[in-house]
Amino acid sequence: MNTTNTGDLPPQVLEWLFKVVNSTYHNPRKTFQDVSETLIGNRFLRPRTRVFTETDGKSSLLLCLYGKVPAAIAVPVHVWVPPEYPIVAPFVLVDLESLGENRLQVSNVLNSNGKVSLRGLKYWEPETSRIATLLQELVYLAQQDALIRPLDTSQEAPILPSRPPSRPPRPSRPNTTTIPVSSSESSRVTSPVATPPLPPKPINRPFSSSSRKSTRPALVSPTLMTPPPAPAAPQPDLIDNFEMQAANPYHERALQKLRDLLEQLAREDARVVHETLETRTQAISVSRDRFQSLYKQEDASVQTLKSSVLTTTQVLSSEIQALDTEIDKAQRYIQEYGPETKIDDMIVPESPVALQLYGLVASDHALTDCIQALGRLFHDEAIDLDVFIKKTRSMARKQFQVRVHIMKVMEHT
Incomplete structure (x- = not known):
């Protein structure tokens, strides 16, 4: 500051x-x-x-x-x-x-x-x-x-002609500023006969009346021209009337205190501004480093994603080429060896005994899964003990019969 x-x-x-x-x-x-x-x-x-x-x-x-x-x-x-x-x-x-x-x-x-x-x-x-x-x-x-x-000036025509050619000087008597000017005094000022020994003699009613008429504009004009009294303002006098003189010790001490106070305030402001700037500089530096770190992380993530996309694209391209190659081989095989073989014909067993054996083995595995599911339901308290025992015994009996049947089929084949 x-x-x-x-x-x-x-x-x-x-x-x-x-x-x-x-x-x-x-x-x-x-x-x-x-x-x-x-x-x-x-x-x-x-x-x-x-x-x-x-x-x-x-x-x-x-x-x-x-x-x-x-x-x-x-x-x-x-x-x-x-x-x-x-x-x-x-x-x-x-x-x-x-x-x-x-x-x-x-x-x-x-x-x-x-x-x-x-x-x-x-x-x-x-x-x-x-x-x-x-x-x-x-x-x-x-x-x-x-x-x-x-x-x-055209708006002041009724007043300006009534003014005398030059304003008369103020009377030297001190009481003229406070005592109102009478018609007789006005006539003495404007009358050509102004010798000191004879001022009372020209005073008479006819002459006073005529002099009042002739001097009325002179009385009105100073009144109009006099500005209203300004309020007392000691401060301008201090500036206008200030002169170099012997130093006043009180004023010198007060001025020195004022200067010291201003300097102290300036130093405090400078210190606060400096500390604020340092704090903001550090905050900006930390924010910049954090932004750089985030930028590097995001950039590395983008680069990784980009490389992953490129790798996946390459793999997909190679797989598509491999599929196209296999499709071409299948089409050549069909052209060379006739129509394609149905899958159902390949799954159907050659004899009824084998078909019966496939069904028995599937039933055995299904019963095993059901018994395990009943055990989980019982442990989860979803079914009562009586239902669990009853259903388990029934499925175990069926599974035993299926396995006996499987063993008989295996002995005859």
Whole structure:
């Protein structure tokens, strides 16, 4: 994290700004750095705290950077820093109270309420965007495209002719700013007879009435031209009236503590960022090695499957060729030795005795399988003991008879 060089700002302003951002803002470090950088790079701006009212009527005390942007017609602006900065972008507004004889030049970047729509606000990025960048864009916009323009002089026709050719200087008496000017005093100012010994004599009702009529525009004009009193802002005075003088030990200690704190925060941020980068680098390295291992395993599996498919294809091809060869031999045999022999004729025995013997042997094997199946059913408790004994004895008797018959057939053959 790069710390901002705050050496160009008075220590009083730095202390005040540091207290404001620490008590109000969610990210005081980022806010302090960006505001300090903006004040150093834009000397026409001054900081102060002021109540900001949102569109929904909610009011809050926010840090405001105000001043006049240098241009052909200086543009008075307010840059409001929200408490959620830098997550939420600042609000850039034209100061309508300080326009004087000028009016807004409504366009696609400035609406009738004085809100300025900058490109930096539209594409605001909390991690990279800064107030100083917005001010650079605002200055360029104000110098290229006029954001305000003078009032149309044709609309002031009833007032302008009544103004005197030159505004009279303010009276040197101190009570003229608080005591209302009477008609007689106005007549003394505008009357050609202004010798000190004779001011009361020209005062009379007819002359006072005529002088009131002649001087009414002069009274109205200063009133219209006088801007409303601005609220007290000690912070701009600190910047404007700051002079190099003997170092105040308290200010020097406070400024040194502030610098030490900023350096400590910068070191902590650098350490956290370094540790985070090392952790992420190790995680990425482990993930990469794991991916390489998985890739090698999958590649080996694919290669094995590919070789297996090739081997199977070769075996199938050779077997198909062997089958084709056997089919060709069978077809040649049929052509040479006549039609094929039926399988049933080869299985049928030559004599009835042999056929009877085949049937007896098959019955003997079938009875043996049945007795074994009854034993498994009994062990699985699928049948009772009585059923098992009864069925087993019956099949054993039949098997005994079959075997006796087999022995008799064997003796006669």
